[in-house]
Amino acid sequence: MTESTTRIALVTGASRGLGRSTALKLAEQGVDVILTYKGSESEAHAVVRQIEALGRRAVALQLDVADSRSFAAFAERVKTVLANTWHRERFDHLVNNAGIGLHASFAETTEEQFDQLTNVHLKGTFFLTQKLLPLIEDGGRIVNTSTGLARFTFPGYAAYAAMKGGIEVLTRYMAKELGSRGITVNTIAPGAIETDFGGGVVRDNPQANAQIAGVTALGRVGLPDDVGGAVAALLSDGNRWITGQRIEVSGGMML
Numbered sequence: 001m002t003e004s005t006t007r008i009a010l011v012t013g014a015s016r017g018l019g020r021s022t023a024l025k026l027a028e029q030g031v032d033v034i035l036t037y038k039g040s041e042s043e044a045h046a047v048v049r050q051i052e053a054l055g056r057r058a059v060a061l062q063l064d065v066a067d068s069r070s071f072a073a074f075a076e077r078v079k080t081v082l083a084n085t086w087h088r089e090r091f092d093h094l095v096n097n098a099g100i101g102l103h104a105s106f107a108e109t110t111e112e113q114f115d116q117l118t119n120v121h122l123k124g125t126f127f128l129t130q131k132l133l134p135l136i137e138d139g140g141r142i143v144n145t146s147t148g149l150a151r152f153t154f155p156g157y158a159a160y161a162a163m164k165g166g167i168e169v170l171t172r173y174m175a176k177e178l179g180s181r182g183i184t185v186n187t188i189a190p191g192a193i194e195t196d197f198g199g200g201v202v203r204d205n206p207q208a209n210a211q212i213a214g215v216t217a218l219g220r221v222g223l224p225d226d227v228g229g230a231v232a233a234l235l236s237d238g239n240r241w242i243t244g245q246r247i248e249v250s251g252g253m254m255l
Helices: 017-028 041-053 068-086 111-135 158-181 197-204 206-214 224-234
Strands: 008-011 032-037 058-062 091-096 136-145 184-190 246-249
Touching (some): 017 224, 058 068, 068 111, 111 158, 136 158, 224 246
Parallel strands (some): 184 246
16 A cells, blocks of 8 residues: 555554554554553553554554643644654544543442543543544544443443443434545444453453353453454445444343
């Protein structure tokens, strides 16, 4: 591929977990990556090296998705990176992956916790995408991240799931309004995954892991590559006619 035809994806929160897997799966498909990290610069650069080892280009940029005031400056950094690294003005795919977990009952969730979840998951996705729109190619793709918890319920996730429910509605509106530019917008909704998300309880607690596997059609808990591979597949050429959809990647959890 020439620089003008190489696809470029921007993946937020890609220094670890689902974002890291998504970035690597995209690189395996021949996609170059701009990845963001909040604080783990060394982990982010390790992902850059892994992508480069796959023969693709990658750049890591620091970003706090909870700080919407920083988005205009971040967009300028992306613009500079595109010009200097790829001699391009726009990138092709945006994956809004960065997030945080919270486990607290409805009765005990504080306003501060609620606001933090709003800033990261809902406000962050809304306004970061808005600021990056001029840099996304016509005919490009956007993937937002929801959760299986927006469909099924477990006590302790009311605030988190409510934010993701908002993301699913937002996705449909974005798909409608950006369709005139040929941009597709979809939601990936992971089920329980073995990562350090939420303190790593799904990965590290054998009882919780077994309980979830027992209510999952495919009989196990998900792995990061299950989701990263699904995002990469959704961004492949064969899925250009899918937009405004919620795609759950949970192995059939709580059917």
